[in-house]
Amino acid sequence: MTEQLRQSAEDREFLSELHAQIGGRLAQQGHRYTSGRRKLVEVLVLSGQPMILPDIVEADPKLAQSSAYRNLDVLVRCGVIRRINVGGDHTYFELAEPLLGHHHHLICLSCGSIEDVQFDSEIEHLVDKSLNEISARTGFTPTTHSLDLHGHCADC
């Protein structure tokens, strides 16, 4: 819960550590960590919740729409950012799980907001076990799972 209340000094440290990590990942795949890509990451970090593209470019008007899409794509392919598909027309973007930790989503059907939540590790473990059983039974090789709640948020 202190995540939300992080002091700005900590914030800065967190960000620069993150940037270093991401820069490494991009370099590995032969990409540069340019200012535009850095901005995308920062907008997503500051937002603290999944965002759609119009909101991203609005958050930092320096970002051009097409470049934003292209860079999000690069970041997705490098495992830095993840696409989320809920209903609606827009794709949502958030930091990938290696950076943000494994979590799930509360999707509000009224206002469309998406909030991140984590499970007890106990439950998460049970779910994993169950998913592995199903996979074994069906010959499916799982990479990840997504467990999202659809409903109405506290504000709606």
Place this chain on the structure above:
Amino acid sequence: MTEQLRQSAEDREFLSELHAQIGGRLAQQGHRYTSGRRKLVEVLVLSGQPMILPDIVEADPKLAQSSAYRNLDVLVRCGVIRRINVGGDHTYFELAEPLLGHHHHLICLSCGSIEDVQFDSEIEHLVDKSLNEISARTGFTPTTHSLDLHGHCADC
């Protein structure tokens, strides 16, 4: 598992029961259960897995694209069909849970196929319990949840 092997006599009975049920639902909301809508349902039943629109209209070329979208929309609003959003550009459609039962999806990242699976009721119950705890903690009012596995299917 006998679902897949159902004899055609049973099939026919299943379908006409389903049609009756759906017809009732539509009538309740002041809609007709026309042949186009019936075809949509049949295509989805026969497919046995979620489908995207191009595949639906291809499966029954009598279906016009715009009418198909419109009718799927009606069926969705009447709780007969459900939209599914996985990655990719297309929306998937399948029979709604009241008709198909609560289940989850195995989504193949290679070929894009989606297969339905069910959990042990025990696990399903645990997940529900956990989700309720989270809801209580966050003030979120859940309607449904979706738990999908992403990975590679037996064929890929």
Place this chain on the structure above:
DNA sequence: CTCAGTGCAAAGGATTTGCATGCCG
């Protein structure tokens, strides 16, 4: 008759791409 339903063609809107230019290594 009336009104929901249909099909065609055109519009809408999110995302992608072509191309000329800018910039880092």
Place this chain on the structure above:
DNA sequence: CGGCATGCAAATCCTTTGCACTGAG
């Protein structure tokens, strides 16, 4: 220099909509 990165505008493609027509009650 060379090639990735950028931004504008135009193209794409899924989905929705306008409109005139058809068919069921």
